[in-house]
Amino acid sequence: MNVSPLIWGITIVVILALLAFDYFFHIRKAHIPTLREAAIWSSIYVGLALVFGVVVWILGGATMGGEYFAGYITEKALSVDNLFVFLVIMASFKVPREDQQKVLLFGIVFALIARTAFIFAGAALINTWSWMFYIFGIILLITAGNLLKEEDSNDEGADNFIIKLAKRLFNTSDQYDGDKLFTKIDGKKVLTPMLLVMVAIGGTDLLFALDSIPAIFGLTQNVFIVFTATAFSLMGLRQLYFLLDGLLDRLIYLSYGLATILAFIGVKLVLHALHENNLPFINGGEHVPVFEISTGLSLMVIIGVLAVTIIASLVSKSGKAQTVLNNARRHAESYLDLDYTADQGERERVYSLLMVEEKAIETMEPKYRDKHKDSEEIFEQIATAHQQHKDYLKK
Template identity: 45%
Template sequence: MSETPLAFMIITLAVLAVFFVVDLFVIGRKPHVPSTKECLQHIAFFVAAALVFGGILWLVAGSQPAIEFYSGWLTEYSLSIDNLFVFVIIMSNFAVPRQLQKYVLSVGITIALILRGIFILVGVTLITKFTWVFFIFGAFLLYTAYKVARGEDADEEYHENALVRNLRKIMRITDEYDGEHLRVKRQGVSYFTPMLIVFLAIGTTDVMFAFDSIPAIFGLTHDPFIVFTTNVFALLGLQQLYFLLGAMLDKLAYLPIGLSVVLAFIGCKLILEALHDNTLPFINGGKPIEAVPEVPTWLSLVVIVLSIGLAALASLVKARRDNLPRLQEHK
């Protein structure tokens, strides 16, 4: 159960709903390419909002929920940045006009929030009734960490999944976009525009993102309120982050390594927790293993901050070194 007062949760969800609607459907509906200044202002606002919310949560519910929120938010935000690689590839693959990309992202992020909400509800039900599911979550995160470290998730080319490929075979789809329209009429015949395919591509990709992010956040907190708010704060401002980092994502060379460390750490934490609360009959006779250490939440926060921070710093140093020869050539 959540330690947070019900009134505070209701007010928070109402405010987040307003933030989300304004960010995606008021600002996000303007078909334009945001300037660097606009992107920085929006990102700074939402990052500050997350930091302030964590502080208020500390005052209202105590240090434990606040530390869980900060740990979860940093993890989800880092995963969102990594996921922008895929968004860039999808937009490029389907040749989405730059002025329409903001609208596409608005719809994609909305789909992501809905899917994550469903996964959170399912996850809460699973961990409440079956504590052994942490073994599965932990193993999955360790496998994901291995793939991320090897660069297997950083494919430079988007491959259409079976749903999108089959859709092309059974539906009339034009080759050109027509603004934000999903359907157009040509000589009395109705066609779908490529916008439909883009939405499906991003939506089905969001499902895969949820498989990574939801087990990760449940490794840091079991509070569904904190799980949901960390996901919302990680998605707010993602449009602007896309345009700000779109040309710079290749410079974040060591971000996957930092993420793999975080995911591996959370995976190990989940497995230790599963052993500590063990109910499986073939492990220690179905009895909890009390000798298994519990990883404190503050340690999770330290590991996440150091892993992501050092990965970002190392990436910036590498990018600067790579640019030195070009600068010397211009001189």
């Protein structure tokens, strides 16, 4: 399938139109999306991605179609993992619930721009130096190893170098002014935390691109497929964030699944590099006759690993316990934080969820409940939320 400039142009216009639609019809007016709204629009975006894949399969053939679906599924899985980090960043900046959509859309737009630049840079490198496959493969193998490391839950991901520099160079306020990027304090124009959190999201997206782009280049070197699979995986990520709200912690084995997929693609890249080898110190600069992993096998492995990962996470008793306790902590913190939202209906929804989680904790087997290192702290937060709710009802 020879992709003409016209097809490129139509594809880019469609993607830009979807982003514009998202902004003008969904997030221009700050609101908290309902579960139904998030589910409907998530389904629409996934449906559009699948329809596009079928069109590619029909017009470009099974190989090209398989490459698109393998790339889309991989990038979508990596995007879900990114949502964990977005959650931490927005929690650390205490972004009001109704304004989180704008932050997420900015993150998606920035990610699309950054990854497009990485895609064309990566394609140029690969076309010029085939040994770049070795570099990409090693990057993915290192990333897979890092995913298996135990991470500190108290990591201040948002308080990075960019944020510290911004706070030092510019006047910043500690309070939000709706979803405005700038506000006035004592007659002086200052940055709001909304702009800083967008900078944090954007900086994090750059790091994600360093992992995700080599991953998809390990599945296909067709720039059009790389671009569209990446773009469609990002579209609908905002809705998915609210749809999976409270369920992200349930995927306790996601990092293992992603590590397996990235390691698999890393090996695939190294094998491909050996097959295309022209480095003089490897086999005298000649191609190395090695087994090459086909697109069909790649697609089966990716789908299989993700299926096992998700099922294992959902049936795990330890995972269920961790989910309930983490959600209880998050909802207790949200309820106690008076700046979390100005919507009283949302505060009552959060409190109702907290009560459901408290009942689940009470019926939980102690061995699973006590495995959580912050269980005592969570119980104290729940008790404080109870007291605050009683005080609120007395007013």
